[in-house]
Amino acid sequence: MASKLIFVLALAALAIMVVLPLGWLFYTSLQIPDAAQLSFANYVEAFTKSIYLGPIGNSLIVATCVATIAVAVGTPLAWLLARTDVPGRGALRALIVAAFVTPSFLGAQAWMLLAAPNSGWLNKIWVALTHAEHGPLNIYSLAGAIFVMALYNIPYTFTFVYGALELMPAEMENAASILGARSLRRTLSITLPLALPAIIAGFIMSFLEALAEFGTPAFLLIPARQQVVTTQLYLFFQFPQRIELAAAYAMPLILVTALLLFLQRRLIGRRRFTMIGTKGERRRLTPLGRWRWAALGAALIPSLVAVFLPYTALLLTSLSRAWGLGPVPGNLTFYWYRWALVDNATTQSAIVHSFTYGFAAATIALAIAVTIAFAVTRKLVPAGELLTFICMAPFVVPGIILAIGFYSAYSHKPLLLYGTAWILIIAFATRFLPIAYSNMTSALQTLSVDLENAARTLGAGRVRSLFTVTVPLLRSAMLSGWLLVFIPALRELSCAIFLFTPRTAVMTTVIFDFSDAGNFEAVATMGILIMAITLAIVGVSYRLLGRSLVEAQPA
Amino acid sequence: MPQASRGRFLTIAGGAVAGLAIPGIVDGAPQAPSESEVAKLYAGAKKEGLVSWSVAHYPQETAEKVRDAFKAKYPGVDVEFVRQTAQVIYQRLSQDLKANVHQLDVFCSTDEAHYVELKKLNALAQFVPVDRNMIPTQFRILDPDGYYQLGTLALVLVNYNPSKLQPAKRWQQLSDPRFKGQITFGHPAFSGYVGNWVVAMNDKYGWDYFRSIAPNQPKINRSIYDTVTDIIGGERTIGAGPDSLSLEKKAAGNRIDVYYPDDDTILVTAPIAVMREAPHPNAARLFENFFYSREYSQVLAKTYNFPLRADVPSANGASLDKIRWTRVKVDRLLTGIPEVVAKWRETFGV
Numbered sequence: 016m017a018s019k020l021i022f023v024l025a026l027a028a029l030a031i032m033v034v035l036p037l038g039w040l041f042y043t044s045l046q047i048p049d050a051a052q053l054s055f056a057n058y059v060e061a062f063t064k065s066i067y068l069g070p071i072g073n074s075l076i077v078a079t080c081v082a083t084i085a086v087a088v089g090t091p092l093a094w095l096l097a098r099t100d101v102p103g104r105g106a107l108r109a110l111i112v113a114a115f116v117t118p119s120f121l122g123a124q125a126w127m128l129l130a131a132p133n134s135g136w137l138n139k140i141w142v143a144l145t146h147a148e149h150g151p152l153n154i155y156s157l158a159g160a161i162f163v164m165a166l167y168n169i170p171y172t173f174t175f176v177y178g179a180l181e182l183m184p185a186e187m188e189n190a191a192s193i194l195g196a197r198s199l200r201r202t203l204s205i206t207l208p209l210a211l212p213a214i215i216a217g218f219i220m221s222f223l224e225a226l227a228e229f230g231t232p233a234f235l236l237i238p239a240r241q242q243v244v245t246t247q248l249y250l251f252f253q254f255p256q257r258i259e260l261a262a263a264y265a266m267p268l269i270l271v272t273a274l275l276l277f278l279q280r281r282l283i284g285r286r287r288f289t290m291i292g293t294k295g296e297r298r299r300l301t302p303l304g305r306w307r308w309a310a311l312g313a314a315l316i317p318s319l320v321a322v323f324l325p326y327t328a329l330l331l332t333s334l335s336r337a338w339g340l341g342p343v344p345g346n347l348t349f350y351w352y353r354w355a356l357v358d359n360a361t362t363q364s365a366i367v368h369s370f371t372y373g374f375a376a377a378t379i380a381l382a383i384a385v386t387i388a389f390a391v392t393r394k395l396v397p398a399g400e401l402l403t404f405i406c407m408a409p410f411v412v413p414g415i416i417l418a419i420g421f422y423s424a425y426s427h428k429p430l431l432l433y434g435t436a437w438i439l440i441i442a443f444a445t446r447f448l449p450i451a452y453s454n455m456t457s458a459l460q461t462l463s464v465d466l467e468n469a470a471r472t473l474g475a476g477r478v479r480s481l482f483t484v485t486v487p488l489l490r491s492a493m494l495s496g497w498l499l500v501f502i503p504a505l506r507e508l509s510c511a512i513f514l515f516t517p518r519t520a521v522m523t524t525v526i527f528d529f530s531d532a533g534n535f536e537a538v539a540t541m542g543i544l545i546m547a548i549t550l551a552i553v554g555v556s557y558r559l560l561g562r563s564l565v566e567a568q569p570a
Numbered sequence: 571m572p573q574a575s576r577g578r579f580l581t582i583a584g585g586a587v588a589g590l591a592i593p594g595i596v597d598g599a600p601q602a603p604s605e606s607e608v609a610k611l612y613a614g615a616k617k618e619g620l621v622s623w624s625v626a627h628y629p630q631e632t633a634e635k636v637r638d639a640f641k642a643k644y645p646g647v648d649v650e651f652v653r654q655t656a657q658v659i660y661q662r663l664s665q666d667l668k669a670n671v672h673q674l675d676v677f678c679s680t681d682e683a684h685y686v687e688l689k690k691l692n693a694l695a696q697f698v699p700v701d702r703n704m705i706p707t708q709f710r711i712l713d714p715d716g717y718y719q720l721g722t723l724a725l726v727l728v729n730y731n732p733s734k735l736q737p738a739k740r741w742q743q744l745s746d747p748r749f750k751g752q753i754t755f756g757h758p759a760f761s762g763y764v765g766n767w768v769v770a771m772n773d774k775y776g777w778d779y780f781r782s783i784a785p786n787q788p789k790i791n792r793s794i795y796d797t798v799t800d801i802i803g804g805e806r807t808i809g810a811g812p813d814s815l816s817l818e819k820k821a822a823g824n825r826i827d828v829y830y831p832d833d834d835t836i837l838v839t840a841p842i843a844v845m846r847e848a849p850h851p852n853a854a855r856l857f858e859n860f861f862y863s864r865e866y867s868q869v870l871a872k873t874y875n876f877p878l879r880a881d882v883p884s885a886n887g888a889s890l891d892k893i894r895w896t897r898v899k900v901d902r903l904l905t906g907i908p909e910v911v912a913k914w915r916e917t918f919g920v
Contacts, residue, residue, distance in 0.1 A: 255908065433666075516671060532653075
């Protein structure tokens with residue numbers, strides 16, 4: 016009885032979180048303001064006007080380039096760290112984690128300080144050194160936006176490929192070497208094909224992230240006078256509001272995402288290699304010999320541009336009274352930290368909101384993920400496939416579009432959530448439910464059912480055995496699943512920017528509000544605070560889990 | 571209307587606000603509250619504890635100074651505010667109103683047309699502040715029905731880096747090739763000030779004016795204050811910017827100055843209004859009333875804005891009598907801003 020009740024509750028939650036908003040999104044796309052009839056007029060308008068088509072082209076260019084760069088850099092990086100004796104592998108991995116948890120809009124703000132055509136610090140240094148008329152970098156361009164987004168997408172490919180290389184049994188490669196294959200041939204004919212599904216997964220992940228990204232284009236592409244789909248969607252929300260048009264315009268983004276994920280399944284499905292595993296021979300790391308230090312230098316470059324330079328720029332700016340004066344003694348101050356933490360009520364409550372909403376969202380997502388994953392993996396319910404599909408569906412919906420769905424569904428009775436903290440909490444929980452769900456499913460699949468069966472035989476009910484046997488065994492997987500929702504919720508912008516109200520502002524929306532009118536110091540300070548908190552949490556979790564979060568994420 | 575309705579305030583008859591008691595309204599004609607009524611507003615505001623304010627009038631730091639001056643005058647009433655460009659705060663407000671969510675008390679946009687729309691939606695409260703007669707006659711009554719009042723007087727004019735170039739003396743000169751790669755603007759779809767300026771230029775010179783500037787590749791930002799950042803940061807050297815922030819930065823030693831163009835500085839009358847369903851109705855009215863106090867005008871003067879009151883001198887002796895200015899009327903803004911935003915998109919791509 017109790018198990019049925021819990022399951023029904025989880026189902027109701029799924030309906031509220033996924034089914035209703037997506038249903039409303041579709042319904043809204045057919046609505047015409049002030050007209051009773053539904054029609055496809057919004058679709059016609061959205062996909063025939065050239066000013067709306069241009070951004071779609073830009074988005075596809077940006078996403079393709081970002082994904083290509085991310086794979087081209089992430090794959091060799093993963094190989095270096097997993098398979099060679101390059102020095103400092105632990106530190107390099109930690110740096111990649113730091114890039115992984117950095118929201119790319121913060122990177123964009125940092126790179127505005129570093130590479131604005133005339134005022135960027137790197138360009139100024141270049142001009143000072145070469146006496147050239149102009150610096151070589153221009154962050155306010157499509158290329159600039161691609162560069163910044165690629166930097167923060169490298170960790171996806173890295174993580175997936177690194178994971179694949181670690182799991183790959185050593186026997187095949189060893190067999191190849193015994194048969195006389197040299198290192199290059201071995202890599203190309205054995206290792207790379209085995210890693211291909213992970214590489215494709217990395218490409219698709221980065222492609223989708225770049226397609227859905229709102230913050231970086233808003234920061235870099237408006238000055239570059241370019242629009243992408245997400246900035247166009249933002250404009251539809253401006254007066255006169257065209258939410259119906261926005262909903263129609265969003266549909267292809269969902270379709271493209273769904274199509275790509277489907278293709279990925281097909282591709283990987285066909286290429287699934289059954290590796291008859293043994294407990295594994297030891298793998299020899301490829302010795303790099305005299306190339307060791309050169310390899311270290313190369314491996315450091317992504318971290319240099321994604322972590323060192325941006326954080327230095329943000330830190331210096333946050334400690335400056337006025338960033339334009341540069342880091343000179345009289346300009347150094349803790350003013351902005353005092354301002355953010357003590358003097359400014361808005362930033363204080365935003366910090367509290369980010370935490371409480373993230374905490375609640377992670378808890379809700381995890382509770383639902385455990386319940387449904389348990390029911391599905393243990394085949395306690397019919398239609399397990401359908402439930403899995405619903406849990407994973409938010410993955411194909413970019414944040415900004417999910418926000419439109421949530422606004423359409425919950426800004427009126429019977430469920431008026433807009434204006435309350437709940438709409439943000441539920442939106443965050445929904446956005447990152449797929450991460451929690453896939454984490455829990457894979458953890459449950461590896462967990463033998465024998466112990467649960469033993470408990471049942473001894474007379475424990477379904478719920479009791481879940482809570483006394485399964486949950487304790489899943490502790491570490493649950494903690495990592497919880498964190499994998501909590502951390503992205505903390506840095507979520509594209510959903511929050513449409514769903515917050517003055518009373519529910521979070522850190523990212525406050526950062527966005529400070530991002531115009533040249534409040535670089537305020538943005539940098541809030542950015543440093545959000546990252547200090549995030550990295551502290553990652554550090555603690557590493558202690559608790561005994562491994563890195565990034566490695567815990569399933570490919 | 572918890573506290574306010576209990577008092578002896580007269581009730582307006584008729585209209586959608588019937589049954590609500592609002593201080594300062596007598597027989598349907600808006601009138602300022604008496605000093606004792608202000609004291610009542612303060613008592614009510616203290617119980618409410620807070621006023622929630624959206625503001626596009628000035629930069630973050632000026633808004634903080636306004637907040638601090640208000641809190642100094644009225645201890646016990648906190649000010650929670652968001653500073654963003656006019657179109658962004660308006661978009662958020664309309665999104666809230668559409669969902670019937672009422673969290674905002676006071677709305678300070680720089681696009682006067684917003685208030686006409688909000689009035690049509692019956693979203694504003696009638697309120698006339700004390701000391702309205704202290705401000706220049708010509709701006710004393712923006713709305714005869716008293717739904718919104720003047721909150722700030724601001725200028726859009728030429729901003730430039732005096733160590734790098736001579737300013738354009740006329741707006742028309744911005745198409746001069748010597749300004750190629752030098753110009754920076756805000757965006758009319760974000761900034762109300764920029765919207766006012768673009769409509770004024772369009773109506774004066776036609777859209778060809780902007781087409782002729784396009785080859786100079788202006789950098790487009792969101793806020794009008796981004797123009798100031800771009801100039802003092804060295805990213806660009808000239809643009810259409812504000813008087814206030816630029817003069818404040820100039821006084822602090824930055825390389826920026828303003829030029830009052832010969833073909834007219836644009837004057838913007840940025841309004842203030844109390845929301846009809848403000849969650850803190852007393853604090854909201856007390857806050858709007860504060861805008862006509864000496865303290866508020868002193869903050870404006872200190873930050874190089876025009877003081878609203880005649881008895882507070884401006885920081886640099888600037889006076890509207892000495893400047894050649896023009897102002898876009900609200901009826902024109904209503905149709906003009908959406909029109910130029912669309913044209914802007916065609917010409918500049920964003």
